[in-house]
Amino acid sequence: MKIRTLATALSSMAVIGISLAPPQAHASAEALIRAKCLPCHTESDDGISRISQQRKTPEGWLMSVARMQIVHGLKITDEERRTVVKYLADTRGLAPSETAGARYAMERRLNTMEAFESEQFTQMCARCHTGARVLLQRRPASEWEHLVHFHLGQYPTAEYQALGRDRDWLGIALKEMVPELASKLPLESEAWKQWQAHAPQAVKGEWSMSGHMSGRGGFSGVMKVAAGKGKDRYTLAFDGRWDDGRPMQGKGQALIYTGYEWRGDLVVDGTPMRQVFAVEDGVMRGRMFMRDQDEVGADVVASLQGAGNSRVLAVHPSYLKAGESAELRIVGSGLAGDVTLPAGVKLIDTVKRSATEVVVRVQADGAARGVHPVAVGKVSGGALALYDSVAAVKVLPAFAVARIGGNGTPTAKVEARFDAEAWAAGADGKAGTEDDFRIGVMPAKWSVEPFNEVAAHDQDVKFAGLMDAASGVFVPGDAGPNPARRMSASNVGNLKVVAEVEQGGERLRGEGQVIVAPPRWNNPPLP
Structure with a gap:
């Protein structure tokens, strides 16, 4: 199957596999796994080969099951896949502390800039996909070694791509990366043992919620959570308002994996949205984003009403x-x-x-x-x-990627959304010192300019897309060749993002960058 088809299938399965149809009981799930997995895997006192030697997030297990379907011909219904993913995430998942620092992949924070202490990890693992995809797994050394061989079997050109052909890729992967990964991301951990013994968390009741969506503003309200049909299933209803006074309402349902991984599907003001939250000690944190346009989302924090949780x-x-x-x-x-x-x-x-x-x-x-x-x-x-005054303006994110799309193609455009973050000078009155402090997101006038001489020569401002002057939402151009451009090039580009905040009749300027890239062909549950 072509990569594009595989990616499309994985993307659609993300909606099906992590959605909220009733999962079956554990006993039924175990029987289902034996029936569906043992034709290829083997069972021993240590569990089922390969499966029992891994721990992953719900999205990670979904990708594994989907790959079995797409590559190896596994026959499994949507309901059966949901049951399997729920069981595996519950019994072979990650503790909350083990997902810390890598949750941006699950939360679809597309413009996160990754940085890792290990340069070897960066070059060997994070050059083809996010490093977070690796960090959200746990395996023993033997399984990390299997994964190395899987990469060469599934992607035989890995050794000859950039950062592969200039080194002994396989030798480094087996002799250096496997021990490093097994040490830092082991199958057994004290955190996982403690979390498995953790008492079930209370989630029913009223959650006070606060959030901020780039390009739209802040909001707050109350999300009422009630028991649904089935274990770990809930119904939810949100009643709130945006900071500009407009009402904000939504209804839907949610499912909890691993005792804390909240996955909600709801419709907010007519728009289908998803919630990816972590629930711990009466607090939810994470991101709520549009189901079909995941770059459009909000940072969210919520707190459960109840005794001892003020x-x-x-x-x-x-x-x-x-x-x-x-x-x-x-x-x-x-x-x-x-x-x-x-x-x-x-x-x-x-x-x-x-x-x-x-x-x-x-x-x-x-x-x-x-x-x-x-x-x-x-x-x-x-x-x-x-x-008392704004000293500087920062554009957030400082660097973003938008993607052309539409125009009869099967891929949608990917917007870039920006905020103008105001800062005040510290005690010395000079901006740019360590004691500067953040004021917050302020209204701004938005525009784009050529990022460099090449962008000016290619007229990227004219062709790459449009910036909404009031909201900071950049909509890229159409996909496909553009006869109006030099050599009929597509509408990609390199633009400077400019935010101007008015103060006392003057405008303070902040700058960022947006790369307008080709369409997003590959969109798996974990990037």
Whole structure:
């Protein structure tokens, strides 16, 4: 099967395999695995060969089962695949601490810049796919060795590609990478043993939620979670609002893998979306993104209402300028008691309050510059930046990749979304020092320019796509040859992203970069 077809199949199976049809019981899952897997694998006192010697995320197990279907002809229904993935993720998964630092792959954070201490790992493993895909697996040395041989069997040109042909690729992989991976990512770990003994987590009830979506803004609200049909299945309903006052509502369902891996499917204001959260100690953290356009998403944190779980999650908006008044929404769980604001911020009135949200009117008079928590009763948290002027503007992300698409092709366009992050100067009043502090995301005027002379010569600004001046959303051009371009080139390009934040009649400028690349042909559950 061609790579493009394989990638398309894996992408569609991600929706089917991690979706929320009722999974079967463990006993049925074990019987199913024996029936479907033992024709090729063998069973011993140590379990089933290859399968029992690995631990992966739900997405990792989905990719393994899907590969068995696509490459080896495994016959399995969608419901059976869901059952197998659920069982394997529950019994051969990763502890929360083992996914730390690599969750961006599951959360579809497409513009994450990876960096690893091991240069060998970077060149040998992270040159063809993300390093996170490796970091989200656990194997003994024998299985890491099997994986090396699998790579050469499945991708025989690996030794002759960039960073492969200039070295003894197989020798390094077997003699150096296998011991390194087995040491850093072992099958057995104390973290996994402790997590398996962890008591089930409570998730039913009301979750106070706060989030921010690039190109759209912040939001907050309450997600009600109720028991669904089947183990670890839940229904959910979200009722909230965007920071600009517009309502935000959604309904759907969710499934928990491995005791903490929350995967939700819901429709928010008519748009199908997915949730990839980690649940631990009454808090959810992760990302919610469009199901069919995963670059469009929001960072989310939520807290469960209940005894002993009082906390302040966030303040909307997260900044206040000296001399100005504003209405602040303090979002959290178990919010009770007096509101305590940073020194120099005066409480004028309490507009509304509940256990999940306290809305207050405030005035900043002589406020202490810097980032401060806000307290409600005995709990404090969130971040309220108090400033007198903006000293610098940063474009986030500093580097992004958009992809041409559409125009009759089977691949969709991939947008790039940016925020203008304002910063204040530190105590010395000079921007660019260590004591500068982050104010927050501010409205900006957005534009693009040629990144270099080549981009100017090729008229990339004209052909590569359009930047929305108000939102910071860049939509790339159509796929395919463009007769209007030199040599009928496609609409790829290299652009400078410019954000201008107005202050006192002047505009502070921040710069980033967007590469407009060819279509995204390969879109597996873990990139």
